[in-house]
Amino acid sequence: MLEHGGNLRDAAREYGRALADWIDLSTGINPHWYAAPAPHASAWHRLPEADPALAGAACAYYKAPAMLPVAGTQAAIQALPRLRAPSRVVVAAPSYAEHAHHWGQHGHQLRQVPYAQLGAAVDGCDVLVVCNPNNPTGERIAPELLLEWAAKLAARGGWLVLDEAFGDTETQAGLGSHTGKPGLIVLRSVGKFFGPAGLRLGFVAAHPALLAQLADMLGPWSVGGPAQQVALAALNDTHWQEAMRERLRGEGLRLHQLLAAHDIASTGTALFQWWPEERATAFWRHMAQAGIWVRLFRQAAHGIRLGLPPDEHAWLRLQQALTAWKHL
Template sequence: MLEHGGNLRDAAQRFGAHDWLDLSTGINPHHYPAPTVAADAWHRLPEPDPALAAAAAAYYGAPLMLPVAGTQAAIQALPRLRAPSRVVVAAPSYAEHAHHWSGHGHTLRQVDYGELEGAVDDCDVLVVCNPNNPTGATVPPQQLLRWADTLAARGGWLVVDEAFGDTASSASICPHTGRPGLIVLRSVGKFFGLAGIRLGFVAAQPALLAQLADLLGPWTISGPAQQVALAALRDQPWQDAMCARLWAEGKRLGHLLAIHGINASGSALFQWWPEPEAERFWQHMAERGIWVRLFPHAARGIRLGLPPHESGWRRLDHALSEWKLIKS
């Protein structure tokens, strides 16, 4: 099993008990205030509520969406829906994509974002995170749609993971998922801060969604998760206010890092930079009870998310000041 952020038990085992400041996931620290769910949500089998898929389609602007148990469920299932294929996964990106496409008879290559244009003609499936996780890099929608058409003409797929796309909705290609071979993944966990309910959505043509639903089986989304997500997806005032807040805090985080000599980039929810002393920085922060995401291999960098409160911002500022002194 691959390592991911949010693994605070691992942090505590290695570095001891702290009042941990978890900046390792990029999940919105100001989560949607989940409403009280109906009592029967805990008792009844969770038959799919059509209102949830409709609310997701309206929110994401897609013709049709399938609820899944987090985008992870779709990431694991999609490689099983194709015959052995030539697959390109943009790199660096969320590691689970390459991990699962490397099996089931597929031939996998990981290609740098800047070289994807040249790889489209030499693959059957192209997988892109947009915005990218962990770097925040983006590919323009028109370029993605051109790639989708090229792949679809020979029966291929373009899979676009927009898990961090809520704060950049103009870059989404969800509205175009009625066309063949285009598959878009969306997450409720990141922007709404509801990672614990394990819910995501897949937008694609009806036939492909039907295949995916058959593979995943019944009762994939719990009753409480359906009710909480339905409220969140319909709450536009909260969405608009939170989007503005996250962009402001994202700029604040980038500015704070710049003050301490770190040239980072990213999204409204996280910042990333290639760090030559990545392991040393990660350990420095962990020893101060701040858990950041270390990328020790090909990407070799650090990603960190937004502090949840002012005391967290102060702790981060102080730890960065100490790091700057150590390096100077």
């Protein structure tokens, strides 16, 4: 199993600090999560048959013609490689490691290609997997270019798999509306922008025939009843969405400026900042000793990613830890 952020119990055990004393900035999940009403009692008792209203709300929110709810986009990431015969697969690098991990199985021929070289790689692959915006670097590829690549791949029966898990604050860049034709598959996450990552809920936008194959592979009752009810409320709450986008953009800029004030040149999204760090392991340990858990990337992306502090006290602790690091 690959290493991910959010492993706060590991931090507490390693550094001997109680869970309540930690600030977890390791995931990029919105710290101001959607406060959904309690699910109806039937959601806990009945088998979770699919609610058409949820798929309809997702289509409206993501502007896609058809969507399949899944138990987090992780479920789709694991299943999609099993829906193709052995193929030539290019995964953008660095990016969310689960993509390459699963496409590297099931007989596929896998290459990991830097973002700057993806255009040259399109003609030599059957499947191209891209995070946009990228996790962890925040790098972006123009929608027009992605659609051009998708058309090339679709013409020979290929796929562009587009992971837009961090795309909710960049509503003009999403490609869900283009998924009615074969060849383009878009993954969307409820946990990042809305914040309830514990629901394990995401959506896949794609041609209906592929969604039917994916649904068959995932089997019945793949999304719990409480998760469906909470997500339905969140997807329909346009007032909360608009206010939260504005708030996160402001806080993302604040984080970027705070890092810059401590001589850290970062990039990212409204939900996280990233930078390649020569002393990445030392920085990670320094922050952990201050009770701040950040994400250390040791391999393809050697650097640090950190998310938004949840409150002013956490902002102050982060500032103090950064100041101490700057003066080491």
